[in-house]
Amino acid sequence: MSDIIDILTSAGLWAAVLRIATPLILGTLGALLCERAGVLNLGIEGVMTFGAMIGWFAVWNGADLWTGLLIAALSGMLFGLLHSGLTVTLGLSQHVSGLGVTLFASSFSYYLFRLLVPVEGTPPKIIPFQPIRIPGLADLPFLGEVFTQTAPTWVAIGLALLLAFVLFRTPLGLAIRMTGENPHAAEAQGINPMLVRYGAVIFGSALMAMGGAFLTLSAFDSFIPTMVQGRGWICIALVVFASWRPGRALAGALLFAFFDAFQLRLQNVIGGVVPYQIFLMAPFLLSILALVVMARRTRVPQALMQPYRRGER
Amino acid sequence: MRFERREQVSPILALVTPLIAVAVALLLAGVLIALAGAPVFEAYGRILTGAFGSRLAATETLARAAPLILTGLAAAVAFRARLWNIGAEGQLYLGAIAAAAASALLFGNLPGLIQIPLLFVIGAVAGMILLLIPLWLRLKFQVDEVVTTLLLNFVALLFVSMLIDTVLKDPMAFGWPQSLPVSPEAELPKIIPRSRLHIGLGVAVVLAFVVYFIQTRTAFGLQSRAAGLNPSGAAFAGVPLGRTLVLVAMMSGGLAGLAGAVEVMGVTSYVTTELSPGYGYSGIVVAMLAGLSPLGVVLAALFTATMFVGADAMSRSMGVPSYIADVTVALSLLSMLVAIFFTQYRIRK
Incomplete structure (x- = not known):
C-alpha cells in the first residue's frame, strides 16, 4: 500500500502522464475532427505509423525537428486526401476504406524505412525534442518536474483548446458539426458538405500523423516498426469516451495516460507476482470498458458513417 | 461530373473486377520496386518463380494459402451480414493456443483420427468465444464491434504470450517462450510427403464449399445476407436479427x-x-x-499467398524489401474498393 502512495506522490509519474498522453491527445483530436464531420477514420493506426517513420526520417536526414513534425503532418494530409477520396467522393464503406488506408500506410512505412535506412544492428538514432524548463515554474518543487515537458506536448494541449474553440465558437465549427449531423440541412444552408468532410479528414489525419511523429521525435529517438502498438485504435475508443468533445478528449487522454504510467510503475513493485502481459493488456481492456460505459450515454454525430450523395437520400 | 447508379451490374464486369484491381495494385507496386532500383518485370518474374518455380516453392505457397482461405472466409461470412469482425488475428491465436493446450495437456494420447477433428472443434470454439464477446457488447450496449474486435486482437496476443511464458511454456525450448507442442498424433498428415503442404488446405477448400452451400441454399444463409443488406427490412420480414448475428459470429x-x-x-x-x-x-x-464470395476466397487467398512467398524469395535475390508483398496486398484492397464502385456506378458529365 505504501508503495502505491509512493508511486502516486512521485513527480516522475505525473511527468510521465503528460508525456504518454501527448500522442493520444493528438490522435484523438484528429479522429474527433473527422468524426464530427461524419467520417470515421480507421486509417489512424497506419497514419500514425507513417508519421512516426517519415518525421523521424526527415530529421535523421538533416531536417530540424519542427520541419520533421511538419513533414509528418503533410504526409498525414495525403493519407487524409486518400481516405476522403474513397469515402466522400466515392462514398465507399468507411470501415473498409479506413482499414485499407491503415494496411497500406503501415506496410508502406515499413517498406520505405527498409529501403531508405541501411540495416544495422541497432536502429539509428536522432537527437529528439528536449524538455523545456519554463523559467520560474521549473524551479518549483514537484510541479517543476511535472511541467518540464517537450514542446510538442504543449502544442498538443494548445491544439485541444483551439479545436474546442473552433468547433463550438466559430461558423466553421458549426459547419463541421452540421455536416456530421445532417449534411442535407448543411447544404440547404449553403455549406458544401463534401468540402467540409474533405477538410476535416485532411486536417484530422495531419493531427494523427503528428501524434505518431511525437513517438519518434520526442518520446523516443528511433523508429521501430509496430511501435504505434494499437494507440490509434485506443484513440478511436477515446473519441467515444470523450463524447466527441475536444476538452473531454484531452481529459480522457490524460486519464488514460495516468493508468498507463501507473501500471508501468506498478510492474516494478508487483511485477514478480503478476505476469507483465496483464499490465500491457490494461490499456486495451480499459478502452473497451470506456466504450461500454459511454456507448449509451452519448450522442453519436447522426450522419457518422453515412456517405453523402447530392440528391440521394 | 457526377456518379449515376448502374441499373444492373454486368456479371462479366463483376468477374473481371478483381483482375483489374490486382493489375492496378501490381502497377503501383511496380513503381515502388523501381524506386528500389530493381528491374520491375524481372522482379515480378522472380516473385512468380519464387512462389511456383519448384516443388518446394509451390507446396509452400499452397500451405500458406490454407490459413488465408480460413481467415478470408471468416471475414467474408461476417461482412455479408455487416458484422465487422476485424478480430480474426486474435481469434486465430486463441484457436491455436486452445488446440495446442488441449493436445499437450488433455487428449495427447488419443489416436489422430479422433484427436485431429476434436482439436479442430476446440480451436474453432475458442475463436467463437472471442468474437461472441464483442457481439454481445454490440447487442447489449450498442458498442461498435470494429473497435472492440481490433482492441481484442492485442488482448488475445498478450494473453497467448502470457500462457506460453507461464503455464503452457515448453520446458524443452531452452527458455524461448513457446508453447508445449501438440502430440505427434495431432500433427496433420501431409498431402505431399516431405513438404509443408498438409491436409489443412483440403479442409479449408471443403469449408469454402460448405459456406457457399450455407449462404446460397439455406434459410439461415438468406437471413444473414438480408440482415446485412437491410437490417430493419429483414427484421420486418421476420428475420430474427440477434440470433442470426450470433450464428454468423459463431461461423466467423x-x-x-x-x-x-x-x-x-x-x-x-x-x-x-x-x-x-x-x-x-x-x-x-x-x-x-x-x-465476399466463399469460392472466390480460395482464389484470392492463393494470390495473396503467392505474393507473400514469392516476395520473400525475390527480396533475398534483388534487394527489394519483402514488405513489398504487404504493400501490394494493401493496394489491391484499395483498388478493389474503387473497382467495385465502378461496377455499380458510371460517370456522367
Whole structure:
C-alpha cells in the first residue's frame, strides 16, 4: 500500500502522464475532427505509423525537428486526401476504406524505412525534442518536474483548446458539426458538405500523423516498426469516451495516460507476482470498458458513417 | 461530373473486377520496386518463380494459402451480414493456443483420427468465444464491434504470450517462450510427403464449399445476407436479427479459430507470438478481393499467398524489401474498393 502512495506522490509519474498522453491527445483530436464531420477514420493506426517513420526520417536526414513534425503532418494530409477520396467522393464503406488506408500506410512505412535506412544492428538514432524548463515554474518543487515537458506536448494541449474553440465558437465549427449531423440541412444552408468532410479528414489525419511523429521525435529517438502498438485504435475508443468533445478528449487522454504510467510503475513493485502481459493488456481492456460505459450515454454525430450523395437520400 | 447508379451490374464486369484491381495494385507496386532500383518485370518474374518455380516453392505457397482461405472466409461470412469482425488475428491465436493446450495437456494420447477433428472443434470454439464477446457488447450496449474486435486482437496476443511464458511454456525450448507442442498424433498428415503442404488446405477448400452451400441454399444463409443488406427490412420480414448475428459470429470466429488450430497442427506444432504474419488482417483483403464470395476466397487467398512467398524469395535475390508483398496486398484492397464502385456506378458529365 505504501508503495502505491509512493508511486502516486512521485513527480516522475505525473511527468510521465503528460508525456504518454501527448500522442493520444493528438490522435484523438484528429479522429474527433473527422468524426464530427461524419467520417470515421480507421486509417489512424497506419497514419500514425507513417508519421512516426517519415518525421523521424526527415530529421535523421538533416531536417530540424519542427520541419520533421511538419513533414509528418503533410504526409498525414495525403493519407487524409486518400481516405476522403474513397469515402466522400466515392462514398465507399468507411470501415473498409479506413482499414485499407491503415494496411497500406503501415506496410508502406515499413517498406520505405527498409529501403531508405541501411540495416544495422541497432536502429539509428536522432537527437529528439528536449524538455523545456519554463523559467520560474521549473524551479518549483514537484510541479517543476511535472511541467518540464517537450514542446510538442504543449502544442498538443494548445491544439485541444483551439479545436474546442473552433468547433463550438466559430461558423466553421458549426459547419463541421452540421455536416456530421445532417449534411442535407448543411447544404440547404449553403455549406458544401463534401468540402467540409474533405477538410476535416485532411486536417484530422495531419493531427494523427503528428501524434505518431511525437513517438519518434520526442518520446523516443528511433523508429521501430509496430511501435504505434494499437494507440490509434485506443484513440478511436477515446473519441467515444470523450463524447466527441475536444476538452473531454484531452481529459480522457490524460486519464488514460495516468493508468498507463501507473501500471508501468506498478510492474516494478508487483511485477514478480503478476505476469507483465496483464499490465500491457490494461490499456486495451480499459478502452473497451470506456466504450461500454459511454456507448449509451452519448450522442453519436447522426450522419457518422453515412456517405453523402447530392440528391440521394 | 457526377456518379449515376448502374441499373444492373454486368456479371462479366463483376468477374473481371478483381483482375483489374490486382493489375492496378501490381502497377503501383511496380513503381515502388523501381524506386528500389530493381528491374520491375524481372522482379515480378522472380516473385512468380519464387512462389511456383519448384516443388518446394509451390507446396509452400499452397500451405500458406490454407490459413488465408480460413481467415478470408471468416471475414467474408461476417461482412455479408455487416458484422465487422476485424478480430480474426486474435481469434486465430486463441484457436491455436486452445488446440495446442488441449493436445499437450488433455487428449495427447488419443489416436489422430479422433484427436485431429476434436482439436479442430476446440480451436474453432475458442475463436467463437472471442468474437461472441464483442457481439454481445454490440447487442447489449450498442458498442461498435470494429473497435472492440481490433482492441481484442492485442488482448488475445498478450494473453497467448502470457500462457506460453507461464503455464503452457515448453520446458524443452531452452527458455524461448513457446508453447508445449501438440502430440505427434495431432500433427496433420501431409498431402505431399516431405513438404509443408498438409491436409489443412483440403479442409479449408471443403469449408469454402460448405459456406457457399450455407449462404446460397439455406434459410439461415438468406437471413444473414438480408440482415446485412437491410437490417430493419429483414427484421420486418421476420428475420430474427440477434440470433442470426450470433450464428454468423459463431461461423466467423470459428473459421478464424480453426485457422489457428490448422496452422499449429499442420506447420509449427507449437505456438509462439510469431505464429501468424498477420493472417487475420490479410483475411480481410482476401474477402474483399473475392467480393465476399466463399469460392472466390480460395482464389484470392492463393494470390495473396503467392505474393507473400514469392516476395520473400525475390527480396533475398534483388534487394527489394519483402514488405513489398504487404504493400501490394494493401493496394489491391484499395483498388478493389474503387473497382467495385465502378461496377455499380458510371460517370456522367
